[in-house]
Amino acid sequence: MDGSLRRTPAQRRSRARVERLVEAAEAEFAEVGYDSASTRSIAARAETSIGSLYQFFPHKRALLDAVAARHLAALDQVTAAASGAAAGHPALTVPTEPTGPADPAEAASARLSAPADAPGTASASASAAVGANLRTVHGAVVEGVIDYTAAHPGVRPLLCPVFPSRDLTEIAASMQAAIAHRVEKAFAGAGVAPDRCAPAAEVYVRVLAALLWHAVDAEGVRRPDSCRELRTVLGAYVEALLPDPA
Incomplete structure (x- = not known):
């Protein structure tokens, strides 16, 4: 600030x-x-x-900058926690997994079409590990951002302004870029191909910001159907980042 x-x-x-x-x-x-x-x-x-x-x-823009800085500092903690989840910290779980193994990596691995312990090549096992890490990152980011927005709905027009002025457009671009930078690091830590981390993080965050407007209303009330579709859209995108097993 x-x-x-x-x-x-x-x-x-x-x-x-x-x-x-x-x-x-x-x-x-x-x-x-x-x-x-x-x-x-x-x-x-x-x-x-x-x-x-x-x-x-x-001036008023200075107040807008201060509001954005406060939200960005908190969201940075959310995305930093996602990196920690990929690194194997047990404190975070994947909120979209209602049942199954308690450990996030095990839960994600259970959803893979080719489990890591099934007969196969080393590359298939590596792909399974990346899948587990990436799904953990995705779960931590999406649920963390939804939770934060529900608690602080004032962040909505800053992340994705519907009727943007020049100031709001600049703030949204700055906030999205900062969050994408952190998500890029989380993707890299999860094992996404280096040449895809930056562009994938940018797309991921832009889609998240756009759909967040529909997932949480101005009063901070979650819209369950929209939250589900947000998870589905970004979950499918995350699947496309997985390396193809040989």
């Missing part, structure tokens, strides 16, 4: 005021839209003066 601030608050009271302003800006953007929101309405919602707002934020 510091990059969007006119000056960094030093006192606890000032820091609390900045937090209120950012929270008020997010609520105002979600309620009336970024273009219709004003610094005066944001200051009023935060119960502070317009002069206090301008002490820290020179």
Whole structure:
């Protein structure tokens, strides 16, 4: 957030005021839209003066940047956790697997058409391992982002604005690129071919952002059918990234 601030608050009271302003800006953007929101309405919602707002934020775009930075920091933790899941950390599970083995890698391997322990070549076993890791990454990313959006629906118009202004378009592109960079690392860690990681991550995140608008509404309520279809679409895309066993 510091990059969007006119000056960094030093006192606890000032820091609390900045937090209120950012929270008020997010609520105002979600309620009336970024273009219709004003610094005066944001200051009023935060119960502070317009002069206090301008002490820290020179314009409305600075508030938008601060809101986006807050969401991006949290989403970065979600996608970082996906990388950890692929690396074998047991704390994360694949939420779309209602029954079966408790370990995410075992659950994903059970869905492979050619199990790793079946007779076959080493390349088939390698493909099975990549499949297990990649499905674990996919489950962690999709469920993590859906959960976060349901808890913080104000992120929806930032990730995929429906009526984008120039500012919102720039914010969406920046956020999607940052998330895609993390997903790219997760794909690489899962064993996706190096030349496919970057373009695949970009497509994956763009589709996720677009469908997220339909999966979670403005109040943070999940639409089960849309969530299911989101998982299906991206799950099919993930399957296409698996290496062909020899």
